[in-house]
Amino acid sequence: xxxxxxxxxxxxAPLAGSGGLGLKDDAALIDLLPGREFVVTTDAFVAxxxxxxxxxxxxxxxxxxxxxxxxxxAKGARLSGYLLTLALPNELNEDWVAAFSAGLMLDQEEYGIxxxxxxxxxxxxxxxxxxxxxxxxxxxxxxxxxxxxxxDDLWVTGSIGDxxxxxxxxxxxxxxxxxxxxxxxxxxxxxxxxxxxxxxALGELGLANASADVSDGLVADAxxxxxxxxxxLKIDGSSVPLSDAITRAISRGLWTISEAVTAGxxxxxxxxxxxxxxxxxxxxxxxxxxxxxxxxxxxxxxxGVELLSDTGQQIKxxxxxxxxx
Amino acid sequence: xxxxxxxxxxxxAPLAGSGGLGLKDDAALIDLLPGREFVVTTDAFVAxxxxxxxxxxxxxxxxxxxxxxxxxxAKGARLSGYLLTLALPNELNEDWVAAFSAGLMLDQEEYGIxxxxxxxxxxxxxxxxxxxxxxxxxxxxxxxxxxxxxxDDLWVTGSIGDxxxxxxxxxxxxxxxxxxxxxxxxxxxxxxxxxxxxxxALGELGLANASADVSDGLVADAxxxxxxxxxxLKIDGSSVPLSDAITRAISRGLWTISEAVTAGxxxxxxxxxxxxxxxxxxxxxxxxxxxxxxxxxxxxxxxGVELLSDTGQQIKxxxxxxxxx
Numbered sequence: 149x150x151x152x153x154x155x156x157x158x159x160x161a162p163l164a165g166s167g168g169l170g171l172k173d174d175a176a177l178i179d180l181l182p183g184r185e186f187v188v189t190t191d192a193f194v195a196x197x198x199x200x201x202x203x204x205x206x207x208x209x210x211x212x213x214x215x216x217x218x219x220x221x222a223k224g225a226r227l228s229g230y231l232l233t234l235a236l237p238n239e240l241n242e243d244w245v246a247a248f249s250a251g252l253m254l255d256q257e258e259y260g261i262x263x264x265x266x267x268x269x270x271x272x273x274x275x276x277x278x279x280x281x282x283x284x285x286x287x288x289x290x291x292x293x294x295x296x297x298x299x300d301d302l303w304v305t306g307s308i309g310d311x312x313x314x315x316x317x318x319x320x321x322x323x324x325x326x327x328x329x330x331x332x333x334x335x336x337x338x339x340x341x342x343x344x345x346x347x348x349a350l351g352e353l354g355l356a357n358a359s360a361d362v363s364d365g366l367v368a369d370a371x372x373x374x375x376x377x378x379x380x381l382k383i384d385g386s387s388v389p390l391s392d393a394i395t396r397a398i399s400r401g402l403w404t405i406s407e408a409v410t411a412g413x414x415x416x417x418x419x420x421x422x423x424x425x426x427x428x429x430x431x432x433x434x435x436x437x438x439x440x441x442x443x444x445x446x447x448x449x450x451x452g453v454e455l456l457s458d459t460g461q462q463i464k465x466x467x468x469x470x471x472x473x
Numbered sequence: 474x475x476x477x478x479x480x481x482x483x484x485x486a487p488l489a490g491s492g493g494l495g496l497k498d499d500a501a502l503i504d505l506l507p508g509r510e511f512v513v514t515t516d517a518f519v520a521x522x523x524x525x526x527x528x529x530x531x532x533x534x535x536x537x538x539x540x541x542x543x544x545x546x547a548k549g550a551r552l553s554g555y556l557l558t559l560a561l562p563n564e565l566n567e568d569w570v571a572a573f574s575a576g577l578m579l580d581q582e583e584y585g586i587x588x589x590x591x592x593x594x595x596x597x598x599x600x601x602x603x604x605x606x607x608x609x610x611x612x613x614x615x616x617x618x619x620x621x622x623x624x625d626d627l628w629v630t631g632s633i634g635d636x637x638x639x640x641x642x643x644x645x646x647x648x649x650x651x652x653x654x655x656x657x658x659x660x661x662x663x664x665x666x667x668x669x670x671x672x673x674a675l676g677e678l679g680l681a682n683a684s685a686d687v688s689d690g691l692v693a694d695a696x697x698x699x700x701x702x703x704x705x706l707k708i709d710g711s712s713v714p715l716s717d718a719i720t721r722a723i724s725r726g727l728w729t730i731s732e733a734v735t736a737g738x739x740x741x742x743x744x745x746x747x748x749x750x751x752x753x754x755x756x757x758x759x760x761x762x763x764x765x766x767x768x769x770x771x772x773x774x775x776x777g778v779e780l781l782s783d784t785g786q787q788i789k790x791x792x793x794x795x796x797x798x
Contacts, residue, residue, distance in 0.1 A: 172701060173618050174544040174686055175514035175608075180505055188589060189500035190556045190605065194596040219499040231515045233558070233603040264513060271519040273598010278558040280515065280605040283500075293498050361499055376497060 152268045155242075159249035165229055165262030176264035178228060184284040186228075189219035192278035200318065205244045206251025207338050208277070213255050215363065216281035218342035218415035222361035224291040224351015225283030227259055227344060232266035235276040248277075259344055285351050291419065296358035296377035300420035302444040303356075303429065305343045307391040308366050310336035312411020313403055322402055329393040336391075340415035346436035347417055355429055359419035365410040367465060370418050370453045377420075380449035383409070386458045389441040406465050409455060420446050477593045480567075484574035490554055490587030501589035503553060509609040511553075514544035517603035525643065530569045531576025532663050533602070538580050540688065541606035543667035543740035547686035549616040549676015550608030552584055552669060557591035560601040573602075584669055610676050616744065621683035621702035625745035627769040628681075628754065630668045632716040633691050635661035637736020638728055647727055654718040661716075665740035671761035672742055680754055684744035690735040692790060695743050696778045702745075705774035708734070711783050714766040731790050734780060745771050 161172075180186065191212065193199055199208045213230065220227060232252075236245070256262055264282070314337030316322055317330045325333070342361070350356050358377055360369045366388070374381045385405050390398070397403040421429055426442070433440035455463045486497075505511065516537065518524055524533045538555065545552060557577075561570070581587055589607070639662030641647055642655045650658070667686070675681050683702055685694045691713070699706045710730050715723070722728040746754055751767070758765035780788045 172697075173548070175512045175548045175550070175615075177610075177615050178511040178513060180510060182507070185505060186503040186511065187500045188503060188556060188605075188607070190558055190590060190592050192558045192560060192592045192594045192603075194560050194594050194598075196597055197595055223498070223500045225500070231513060231605050233515055233517045233605075235517060235519050235560075235601045235603075265515060267515050267517045267603065269517045269519050269601075270522055271598060271601060272521055273519075273596060273601075276560045276594075276596060276598075276601040278517075278560075278592065278603055280513075280556050280558075282513070285502075290500075290502050372497075 155245055155268055159245050160263060160266060163249060163252055163256060163263035165264065178264065178282060180284060183287050185287050187220060187223050187225040187283045187285055187290055188280060189216055190278060190280040191215045191219070192276060194276050195274035203338065205247035206254065209248045209251035210255045210339055212277055212279055213252060214340050214342055215415060216279045217259055217344050218340065218361040218363065220281055220283035221342045221344045221347030222359045222417045223285065224289060224347055224356065224359065225285050226348040227261040228282045228284055229262050229264040230279050230281040231264050233278045234268045235271040236268065237275065238270050289351050289354060291351055291356050291359040293358055293360050293373050293376035296373050296379050296420040296446050298379055298446050298448050300357055300422055300446040301426065301442050302370065302381055302383065302418065302420050302446060303440055304362065304366060304389065304416060304418045304443050305346065305438050305440050306341065306414065306416035307389045307394065307439065308414055308416070309394050309408025309411050310391050311340055311413035312408065313394060313397060315413060324400070324402060325397060329396060333393050337413060340413065342415045343417060343436065343438040346433060346438040349432055349436065350419065355425045356419040356421045359417055362414040362416045362418055363412060365412050366418060367409045367453050367455065373418065373420065374451045374453055378451055380447045380451060381444060381453045382447050383444040383453060383455045385455050385463055387441065387443045389439060406463055410465055480570055480593055484570050485588060485591060488574060488577055488581060488588035490589065503589065503607065505609060508612050510612050512545060512548050512550040512608045512610055512615055513605060514541055515603060515605040516540045516544070517601060519601050520599035528663065530572035531579070534573045534576035535580045535664055537602055537604055538577060539665050539667050540740060541604045542584055542669050543665065543686040543688065545606055545608035546667045546669045546672030547684045547742045548610065549614060549672055549681065549684065550610050551673040552586040553607045553609055554587050554589040555604050555606040556589050558603045559593045560596040561593065562600065563595050614676050614679060616676055616681050616684040618683055618685050618698045618701035621698050621704050621745040621771045623704055623771050623773050625682055625747055625771040626751065626767050627695065627706055627708065627743065627745050627771060628765055629687065629691060629714065629741060629743045629768050630671065630763050630765050631666065631739065631741035632714045632719065632764065633739055633741070634719050634733025634736050635716050636665055636738035637733065638719060638722060640738060649727060650722060654721060658718050662738060665738065667740045668742060668761065668763040671758060671763040674757055674761065675744065680750045681744040681746045684742055687739040687741045687743050688737060690737050691743060692734045692778050692780060698743065698745065699776045699778055703776055705772045705776060706769060706778045707772050708769040708778060708780045710780050710788055712766060712768045714764060731788055735790055
């Protein structure tokens with residue numbers, strides 16, 4: 149029988165950074181540079197709910213890590229490390245754990261983050277994996293949801309709706325979409341690309357007033373900012389950045405803009421920033437190879453979000469977001 | 474249907490400390506006083522493995538929190554806050570969550586710690602609850618497992634073996650034990666009492682050279698110190714602190730000293746300290762209403778633990794510890 153200790157020494161100890169003490173102690177130590185403070189977040193995945201058993205374990209691991217990285221990016225935090233908890237069925241093949249940890253190693257290199265500690269337990273149910281990620285910000289510079297001011301521009305990174313349509317594709321829906329687009333879209337669901345470097349820089353340079361990650365859907369997450377800040381957000385539907393695959397699906401009537409802005413799992417960030425920061429934000433985005441697009445304005449009014457069409461008409465949304473599982 | 478958002482606002486937001494931002498943001502913020510650094514740990518419970526479905530949810534919550542507090546106490550850390558992840562079956566009654574969070578509230582007051590954030594997800598399997606706890610130490614003062622030096626005294630807090638026998642009682646074994654002892658022992662399993670204040674003070678005053686929490690069993694956890702420090706530990710069996718209930722069970726042949734020192738779940742701390750710190754440690758223990766007992770010595774030799782009887786004979790152990798689930 150493979151014990152918890154075996155799993156740790158074989159697969160997880162190699163992922164540990166210096167603070168993780170080789171995962172050989174009861175706890176991990178985290179250094180903090182003077183003048184910085186910690187930001188922490190946690191996200192969990194359950195087999196059959198957040199991932200399919202047919203998915204590659206390494207991809208599942210990376211998506212879980214990236215959903216946490218997305219939260220930290222939205223807060224303007226620089227990544228430090230993470231803790232991992234795994235509840236594993238006894239009958240699970242050790243290969244699954246090997247592939248899961250290999251996926252984490254890939255993303256540790258990609259994002260410059262390392263494992264600090266964790267716990268591995270057995271369960272009679274489906275796999276449950278949870279990560280607590282830790283980042284740092286300059287003291288007082290965490291970007292909250294509540295700082296949006298009337299007159300701010302509203303921005304979003306990346307392209308919106310890819311993961312939502314990608315999930316449908318992964319589930320075997322919409323066979324009308326071309327093989328090429330199906331492959332690209334499912335990849336956007338499987339492996340989102342949260343703007344870690346751009347988010348951290350946005351925080352350090354103090355360029356944004358409010359920010360949230362796009363996990364429940366653009367409108368829902370913008371709504372969190374609106375509610376916390378006590379402002380109204382006007383999103384220009386024609387400005388919402390869409391990938392070619394999404395544009396093609398919409399033009400063929402397979403998907404709508406209102407579905408794209410209410411679909412979850414994009415793991416981009418939506419933020420508000422003063423008008424005068426436009427050029428610096430654009431330059432920063434280019435520097436970090438991140439797409440950053442102005443999609444609307446912060447206005448006075450009842451806290452909420454309105455989505456306008458090309459002709460300035462308000463687009464009715466059938467649902468305002470994705471109730472996260 | 475009760476949504477994740479409902480559960481959070483009803484039961485978990487009231488547990489949030491100031492850094493938790495009312496659990497309304499993507500992440501939590503943690504302040505750090507100058508000259509201190511962070512210590513983090515994580516522990517998970519699975520229904521049917523780490524707790525029985527017949528146990529009260531509040532007690533389960535408190536035990537989970539306390540297992541994490543135990544890790545921090547062993548590192549000499551002062552408690553800051555914690556994050557909670559819950560994977561809950563859809564059919565679970567909301568009362569369970571209410572009672573679980575009420576238990577956390579009790580221990581937040583008892584230990585002076587508050588909730589920073591978390592995630593609630595649904596699962597088709599048993600409940601999985603995991604906590605990541607965060608504490609702080611003076612820079613460079615975390616007590617590791619690797620600092621034990623030849624000549625140090627070996628100490629342990631509390632009494633040993635109560636939780637191990639308590640678990641047997643909870644499982645309905647050993648009906649020969651008196652009702653009074655059964656009740657007390659099962660309580661020691663259900664609600665361990667990690668020495669949080671004493672552990673933090675031990676760290677701040679720099680009195681211990683090495684420490685680990687007693688979760689896998691005294692011998693196994695002392696063994697972790699021995700291995701990490703490259704020393705041998707000699708434990709005097711007759712010095713191991715035993716409760717009256719355990720002493721009675723041993724005298725009736727229902728339990729043995731070797732079972733007591735290899736049983737898990739005590740959540741006390743075992744530590745090594747220089748001879749000259751004896752008086753200060755004793756005074757500190759009294760001040761924190763913690764029992765601290767010298768049980769042996771750090772000696773040269775092959776890294777490991779030996780347990781000696783009254784007559785100086787080495788007691789053979791059938792197992793050196795409890796393989797944690």
